[in-house]
Amino acid sequence: MIVCRTKEELKSNLNQLRANEKSVGFVPTMGYLHEGHGSLLRLAHEANDISVLSIYVNPMQFGPNEDLDRYPRDEERDLKLAEECGTDIVFIPSNEEMYPKKPLTTVVVNGLTSQLCGATRPGHFDGVGLVVSKLFHLVKPDRAYFGMKDAQQVAVIEQIVDDLNFDIEIVPCQIVREPDGLALSSRNVYLNAEQRAGAVVLSQSLHLAEEWIKETGVTAGSLIERVKSHIGIAKEANIEYVELLHYPTLEPIEVNKYVGSITSRIILALAVKFGTTRLIDNSLLNTSGGANNV
Ligand code: AMP
Numbered sequence: 483m484i485v486c487r488t489k490e491e492l493k494s495n496l497n498q499l500r501a502n503e504k505s506v507g508f509v510p511t512m513g514y515l516h517e518g519h520g521s522l523l524r525l526a527h528e529a530n531d532i533s534v535l536s537i538y539v540n541p542m543q544f545g546p547n548e549d550l551d552r553y554p555r556d557e558e559r560d561l562k563l564a565e566e567c568g569t570d571i572v573f574i575p576s577n578e579e580m581y582p583k584k585p586l587t588t589v590v591v592n593g594l595t596s597q598l599c600g601a602t603r604p605g606h607f608d609g610v611g612l613v614v615s616k617l618f619h620l621v622k623p624d625r626a627y628f629g630m631k632d633a634q635q636v637a638v639i640e641q642i643v644d645d646l647n648f649d650i651e652i653v654p655c656q657i658v659r660e661p662d663g664l665a666l667s668s669r670n671v672y673l674n675a676e677q678r679a680g681a682v683v684l685s686q687s688l689h690l691a692e693e694w695i696k697e698t699g700v701t702a703g704s705l706i707e708r709v710k711s712h713i714g715i716a717k718e719a720n721i722e723y724v725e726l727l728h729y730p731t732l733e734p735i736e737v738n739k740y741v742g743s744i745t746s747r748i749i750l751a752l753a754v755k756f757g758t759t760r761l762i763d764n765s766l767l768n769t770s771g772g773a774n775n776v
Contacts, residue, residue, distance in 0.1 A: 483565050485572050489620055492573050496534070496621065499570065504531035508623035510614060513537035514554040514668035515563045518658040522627040525655060527568035534621050535564050536573040538580060543609030549758075554671050573621070580616065589615050591638045591645075594732050598634045598751050599762065602722055607638050614639055618648050625651045629658075631665050633749055633764045637730035657763070659685060665763045677756035680716030684752055687712040688765040691750050695741045695767055702726045703737030705750070713754055722753035722760065729766060744769050 486492040500506060507526030511519050515537075526533040537560055544550035557574065564572050589611030594600070600607050618626065628636050636654045643650055658666050663685030664678075673681060687709045694700055694708055709724050726735050729749035735741075741748070751764040 483561070483569055483572060485561065485574060487574055487576065488579055489575070492571070492620055495571055496532070499532050505624045506530055506621065507533045508536070508617070508621045508626045509533070509569075510536045510538075510617050510626070510628075512539045512553065512668065513560050514556055514671070515560045516658075516666045516668065518629055518631065518666040520563055520567050521658050522629060522655050523564060523567035523569055525653065526625070526627050527570075529653075530623075530625060532570045533568060534571045534573065534623065535569045536575075536617055536621070538573075538575055538613070538617075540580070540609055540613040541577065542581075542612060543606050545603055545605065548603070549669070549672075554668055573617075580613070585612060588612065589642060589646075591641050594634070594638050594641055594730075597727065597732055597734075598723060598725060599753060600634065602753065607635070610635060611638065611642055615642060615646070615648075618650060623650055625653050627653045627655055629656075630654050630764070630766075631657045631667070631762065633729065633751065633766075634732065637732060640730065663689065665761075667761065669759055669761065672759040673756055677718055677759065680718055681754075681756055681761055683713045683716040683719060684754055684761060684763040687752070688750060688763060692765065692767060695769055698742075700741050701737060702735045702739045702741055705741055706737075709750065709752070713752070716756075718756045720755040722755055724750075724752050726750050726767075741767070742769055 484495050486495055507530030509522045509526050539553050541550055588608055590608050591611055595607040640652050643652055662682050664681050691705055691709055706724050706726055710721055713719050713721055727749055729747045748767050749764055750767055753762045
């Protein structure tokens with residue numbers, strides 16, 4: 483496994499390895515890797531000749547009062563996990579390397595970023611759009627792997643790839659969870675024992691919602707209310723949003739709409755704070771397409 487810290491190193495190593503039309507799979511991350519990242523790295527390794535991981539905590543996607551300064555880091559452990567996953571190249575740039583001067587170009591995806599995390603984290607997806615575009619140009623992957631835990635991010639990146647003609651296949655990957663259902667996240671480390679125990683309500687409520695939509699006459703509004711009240715069971719849970727939207731357009735669903743009558747893909751997405759720790763989760767719901775309409 484080769485570790486590169488500059489764009490030049492990355493370029494020359496990639497050029498050597500890429501000779502003979504070899505395919506490149508890319509997994510961009512902010513590090514502090516866990517098995518969620520591991521699953522993406524393994525998929526990238528299995529489906530491509532060369533797999534590339536980037537570890538970069540991108541300041542441009544953090545708001546002024548967010549956790550940029552305390553974002554967890556452990557490069558040694560990350561490199562170990564990357565190696566176990568068969569990763570060929572790890573790109574770990576510094577801020578100076580990524581942004582030698584203040585960028586004047588923005589990558590703003592309208593429409594998909596005004597709701598969910600985009601509403602509560604203004605500018606977040608502009609930062610993601612810019613850094614992912616820069617990384618795509620540097621790595622030039624054939625495929626890039628993104629977790630559905632950040633389903634809005636997947637929708638945004640698919641849009642960027644379409645709009646800007648990146649010749650890259652975006653591969654959405656399943657959410658990896660702890661045995662009790664909590665989605666793995668680098669931020670789970672911030673939770674104290676009580677918060678960690680309570681955080682199980684996120685995945686529980688998604689699971690319950692999958693059952694509730696099978697009942698007759700469940701509207702979008704009533705489903706959201708039931709999910710909110712289940713999350714409310716956890717002592718420290720502070721709901722930022724619970725939303726039911728079309729996916730991947732992220733268009734709203736009227737509160738009076740019978741969920742069972744919706745034939746397109748829909749997403750139930752949650753963001754909940756435990757203390758200062760913000761957790762997200764979501765589920766793409768399978769509706770029966772009419773059976774539950776009344
Ligand atoms: P991050 O380091 O949090 O920016 O995440 C890097 C990539 O890993 C993103 O595509 C995430 O969606 C993905 N990811 C993070 N957590 C999980 C998880 N629990 N399951 C699957 N993918 C994940």
